[in-house]
Amino acid sequence: MNTGLHTPVCDLLGCEFPIVLAGMGGPARSELVAAVTKAGGFGFLGMVRESPELIRAEVEKVRAATDRDFGVNLIPAATKPDLLEAEIAAVLAARVPVVCLFWDLSAELVKRLRGEGVLVACQVGSAREAEDAQAAGAQIVIAQGVEAGGHVRGTVPRREIVRAVVKSAHVPVLAAGGMSGGRDLVEMLELGAQGIVLGTALLATKESFAHDYHKQRIVAARPGDTVHTLDFHVNWPRGAYVRVLQNSVTRREHGDPFDGHREAIGKEGERTIWLFSTDSPLKDMTGDFEKMALYAGEGAGAIENIPSAADRIAAIMAEAEALQPKETAAAATSEEKLSSPVCYANEASDQYAGYATREELIAFCNELLEAERAGARITARSSTEAKDSATRDLLRDIQKDEARWCAMLLKWIAHLDGTPSPKVGAFYEKCLAFTDLKERIAFINRGQGWVVKKLREMLPKVRDDRMHADFKAMLESHEENIRRAS
Numbered sequence: 101m102n103t104g105l106h107t108p109v110c111d112l113l114g115c116e117f118p119i120v121l122a123g124m125g126g127p128a129r130s131e132l133v134a135a136v137t138k139a140g141g142f143g144f145l146g147m148v149r150e151s152p153e154l155i156r157a158e159v160e161k162v163r164a165a166t167d168r169d170f171g172v173n174l175i176p177a178a179t180k181p182d183l184l185e186a187e188i189a190a191v192l193a194a195r196v197p198v199v200c201l202f203w204d205l206s207a208e209l210v211k212r213l214r215g216e217g218v219l220v221a222c223q224v225g226s227a228r229e230a231e232d233a234q235a236a237g238a239q240i241v242i243a244q245g246v247e248a249g250g251h252v253r254g255t256v257p258r259r260e261i262v263r264a265v266v267k268s269a270h271v272p273v274l275a276a277g278g279m280s281g282g283r284d285l286v287e288m289l290e291l292g293a294q295g296i297v298l299g300t301a302l303l304a305t306k307e308s309f310a311h312d313y314h315k316q317r318i319v320a321a322r323p324g325d326t327v328h329t330l331d332f333h334v335n336w337p338r339g340a341y342v343r344v345l346q347n348s349v350t351r352r353e354h355g356d357p358f359d360g361h362r363e364a365i366g367k368e369g370e371r372t373i374w375l376f377s378t379d380s381p382l383k384d385m386t387g388d389f390e391k392m393a394l395y396a397g398e399g400a401g402a403i404e405n406i407p408s409a410a411d412r413i414a415a416i417m418a419e420a421e422a423l424q425p426k427e428t429a430a431a432a433t434s435e436e437k438l439s440s441p442v443c444y445a446n447e448a449s450d451q452y453a454g455y456a457t458r459e460e461l462i463a464f465c466n467e468l469l470e471a472e473r474a475g476a477r478i479t480a481r482s483s484t485e486a487k488d489s490a491t492r493d494l495l496r497d498i499q500k501d502e503a504r505w506c507a508m509l510l511k512w513i514a515h516l517d518g519t520p521s522p523k524v525g526a527f528y529e530k531c532l533a534f535t536d537l538k539e540r541i542a543f544i545n546r547g548q549g550w551v552v553k554k555l556r557e558m559l560p561k562v563r564d565d566r567m568h569a570d571f572k573a574m575l576e577s578h579e580e581n582i583r584r585a586s
C-alpha cells in the first residue's frame with residue numbers, strides 16, 4: 101500500500117483508503133455501504149427522510165456483512181421534526197459510530213450527537229459554513245464543490261472551496277463534487293484534503309440501490325451533460341439547487357416546475373412519485389424514470405462502466421498510486437534498499453545464536469501493527485476532542501508517528517513474505533472507554549510503554565541491520581512521545 105494515500109482521517113473513520121461513499125438518499129443502501137466498506141473505503145447509509153424501521157434494518161444488514169465501522173447520513177432541513185427525532189433515536193439506539201449531516205447546519209444536533217459519543221461529519225458549501233460546523237463540534241468537514249451531483253450546497257468549484265476550507269480548518273477536510281478517478285484523489289490530497297467523497301461514481305456500481313436506468317444514463321453521459329437547476333424541488337426546502345442529467349423536465353417539456361401542477365410519474369410501494377420531486381429512480385420503483393431527477397455530478401462524463409464498488413475503488417487507488425510522484429519515489433528508494441534478500445534467521449545455527457526466526461518476526465510485526473493501528477486511530481479520534489491546541493498538536497504528532505510505524509511494519513511483513521493482520525488492537529476499544537481525555541492520554545502512554553518494552557526485548561534478536569535500524573527508530577520515537585505526553 102502506498103502509505104501517502106492512508107491519511108489520518110482513515111484512522112479516524114477506521115478505513116484503509118481515503119475514499120468515502122456519500123450518504124446518497126436512495127442509492128446508498130446497505131449493499132453498497134457494505135461493499136465500499138469491505139473494499140477499504142468508508143460508507144454512509146443515505147437515510148434522509150427514511151423511517152426508523154428502515155434505518156434499523158439497514159444498519160443490521162451492514163453489520164451482518166462486515167464488522168468495520170460505517171455511518172448514517174441525515175438531512176435535518178429536509179425532514180419533518182418528528183421524523184427526524186425518530187431517525188436520531190434509531191441511530192443512537194443502534195450505536196452508529198459516525199453521522200454525516202448536510203444542508204442547513206443544526207448546531208444543536210451536532211452537539212447532541214457528540215454528547216452521545218458519535219463522530220460527526222458535516223458537508224458544507226462554503227468556508228464560512230465549515231467554520232460554523234467546526235464551532236458546533238463537527239469533527240470532519242466535507243467541502244462540496246458546485247460540480248457535485250444531487251443537492252448542491254457549494255457555489256464555487258471544488259478546488260476553490262477545498263483550498264479555502266483547508267486553510268482555516270482544524271479538523272480533517274474531505275473533498276466532494278464531480279470526481280471519478282485516482283487523479284482527483286491525488287489532486288485533492290495535494291490541496292490538503294485528507295480524502296474524497298464520491299456520490300455519482302459509486303452510484304454507478306453493481307451494488308447501489310439506484311435503478312439500472314439511472315446507472316445506464318450516467319454511463320451514457322458525456323462531459324457537459326449535467327445541469328445545475330432548481331427544477332426538482334417538491335418535498336425540499338425552496339431554493340435548493342440540484343445537479344442532474346438533462347432530461348425532458350430540464351428542457352421544460354412538462355411546463356413550468358413552479359406553476360403548482362402535480363402529476364404522478366411513478367410509485368415506490370404505496371408512495372407516489374411526483375413530477376418535479378427530488379426522488380431519483382431506485383430499484384424498487386416503477387414509473388417514468390426519464391422524468392425523474394437523474395442526479396449526477398460533473399464527473400459523470402468520465403464514468404464508462406458499472407463495475408462492483410470494490411473494482412471502482414481498486415481502480416481509483418491504482419491510478420492514485422501510479423500518479424503520486426513523491427510517494428512513489430520514496431517507496432522506490434525503500435524498495436531499493438530492501439532489494440537484497442531479507443536476512444532473517446531461519447537456520448538452526450541462527451536460532452541457536454539467539455536470532456528471531458522469520459515466523460517470529462512476522463508475528464512480532466503483526467502484533468505491533470495491530471497495536472500501532474489502534475494507537476493511530478485513538479489519537480486521531482482524541483485529537484478532535486482536545487480543547488487546547490497543545491494537546492491537539494501532541495495527539496496529532498503521535499498519530500502521524502503511529503501511522504508511519506504501521507507503514508514500516510507493513511513493509512517488513514511484505515519483505516518477510518508474511519500476511520499483514522487486518523485487525524485493530526483491542527487497545528482501541530479499551531482506550532475509548534476513558535471519556536476523560538487526560539485519563540485517556542495516560543492510558544495511551546501506557547500503551548506506548550508496552551511497545552517500548554516489546555521492542556527492547558526484540559532488538560537484540562534482530563539480525564538484519566536495516567530492520568534493526570527501523571525498530572530502533574521506532575523505539576526512540578515512542579520514548580520521545582512518552583516523554584512529551586507525560
Ligand SMILES: Cc1cc2nc3c(=O)[nH]c(=O)nc-3n(C[C@H](O)[C@H](O)[C@H](O)COP(=O)(O)O)c2cc1C
Nearest residue numbers: 122124125202248249250277278298299300395397
Ligand atoms: C443520487 C444522489 C443523492 C444524494 N443524496 C444526498 C443525501 O441524501 N445526503 C447528502 O448529504 N448528500 C447527498 N448527495 C450529495 C453527496 O453528498 C455529494 O456531495 C455528491 O454526490 C458529490 O458529488 P459527485 O456525485 O459528483 O461525486 C447526493 C448525491 C447524489 C448523486
